[in-house]
Amino acid sequence: MHKIFSPIRRLHFYAAFFITPLLLTLSLTGIGYLFYTNVENNIYQDEFFSDSHTKGHQSLDDAIQEIRDVYKGYEIQKISIMDEPYNNRVTIGNEDGESRYIFLDEHNQRVANQNAKFTYSNVLRETHSSLMVGGSFVNYLVELAACWTIFMIISGVYLTFKSNVLKKTKKKTSFLFNRRIHAIIGLIIAIPIFIIVLTGLPWSAFMGKQINQFAEEHPKLGYSALKATPPESEDNELPWATRNKEKPSSKKDPHADHHGATSSVIGAEGQQSLESIISQAENAKVKKPFSIVYPADDKGVFTVSKSSNTGVTGLDVAPKEETTAYFDQYSGKRLGQVDYEDYGIVGKWFSFGIPLHEGHLFGTANKIINLIVCLTFIAGIIFGFLTWMKRKNASSFSAPPQLKGSIPYGLIAFLIVLGIIMPLFGASLIVVGIVEYFIWKKQKKISQK
Structure with a gap:
């Protein structure tokens, strides 16, 4: 001994x-x-819950265009459609890796903006x-x-x-x-x-990748499309099990664009409006809160997701509510949807494990x-x-x-x-x-x- x-x-x-x-x-x-949600609900009351001083209503697409005009050099990364009483949140980023959160009230008017790097949750997470x-x-x-x-x-x-x-x-x-x-x-x-x-x-630099690779190579234990990585991509509000899932491509209507192809991924000719995508998502039983990621190119799709580990106050859901749906950017047709029930054992385990680790799996x-x-x-x-x-x-x-x-x-x-x-x-x-x-x-x- x-x-x-x-x-x-x-x-x-x-x-x-x-x-x-x-x-x-x-x-x-x-x-x-x-306790980041408790803290942020108190210190960011204006950003999360208040209304803009600007009167009148505008569409969400107009608000997105306004943000693009005001914040030159920034790209729209995602739109978080929140449930009441939270304001919607638009995440933007530039080539230098800087990100900002733009908050929109119920009339889609800008309320406030934050430097994402210095929010309470992101500082604690980064540390x-x-x-x-x-x-x-x-x-x-x-x-x-x-x-x-x-x-x-x-x-x-x-x-x-x-x-x-x-x-x-x-x-x-x-x-x-x-x-x-x-x-x-x-x-x-x-x-x-x-x-x-x-x-x-699962968030670790080395073993996280090994876990993901194991899940991909062993479909019965993992998930056949499971290609998760640590949260470094712009899709970091997607559920862990579908974060790198190969996305289906849109089929562009040849009659939608009479002036040739366009490289724009936001507001492209024939592209569905955000209101339309939100409506299609709700028809697919994807209820608020959820995130929308724009198509990456002219063959890309709108990605709508609910996740149990977003790291965003007011956006997390229960693991069994996780879902990721893909919509054709031109027709709005739902091309595919992955729900919690479709995950393998690894995806299901970590859909529960990560919120357990973060302290919000079963509330207080x-x-x-x-x-x-x-x-x-x-x-x-x-x-x-x-x-x-x-x-x-x-x-x-x-x-x-x-x-x-x-x-x-x-x-x-x-x-x-x-x-x-x-x-x-x-x-x-x-x-x-x-x-x-x-x-x-x-x-x-x-x-x-």
Whole structure:
């Protein structure tokens, strides 16, 4: 038992020590994001609910054209058709990657606009996923922290039951107290934290893509058209299971355009109005709230979707209400529709898992449960740190000692399996192994002197 216990204890310590700052950041930003709808409903009351001072009514298509005229250099990315009492929202973006939200009242008059980057929800989301720095390296770093958290959960449960930490003892010291509380907290939140981490992996930079690829290659387990990726495309309000689904093409009526082909994707000759597409969507039983994405080219289609993980206040729906419908941009005919029932097991799992992770799957209760789990997790980190401080010698790092002798094959097999399941974890283990080898060599030289 000692041969397995010692190296796992050492790995558990190093994992906790090096990723604790990141885990605290993820936990605190996660707590803030849990309540983003409550916060935004209060701080953005004018944008979300107020009316414009401009009198009169105009069509939604006229409002879109007005936005294009006012915001030169920006393209219309999507239109969010909200349910009462929310104002509709138009998302625009430019070639520099800047996005803005334009809010329209019930008369389709402009109420206000926001810089999308600095809204409460987007700041918390960006900090949570990429520490507001962005870039592949940081995304991989966050994912690596999630992978090591899974290892810490498994190793922590093992260490708790293989040690005497839960046994009552007459000896009373702050070290034993802190270690006992750390272990008990770990056992209590092991499963909830595991679920939270697992349901966050679809958004990850590396494993997210692997999950999507697995779903595509195994239709019975996933979904035959499932080509999801992390939310980086302009279709980031589509349901997870259809975000990269190959869209059907419109069949252009040759009599609709008497002046030749046009490259415009908004207001093209013969193109259906937004009001018409909204009407067609409602006829297809796609009720508010939903998002509309314009055709990408003259063969593209209008994409209308309801999603359980939009990240937009007032736009999320229950997983079973998810749907994505495609409409011919010239005739308005519905060309296809993918509902929740059409998803495979992977699509269905993550349609529930992502809102569970974000805290809005089953209302306020979900937020409260996630809040308690996060706060308890932070408490576990604190007691783990206090345990180390009570054991730490002033002149040393006081890490658990290295194993003297060969590492058991069972432990090696366990780490290999985890490394295969979580490739970033596997790659980091190789680095750890190299560092441990040099530490061992150094200590061996010292002992021989």
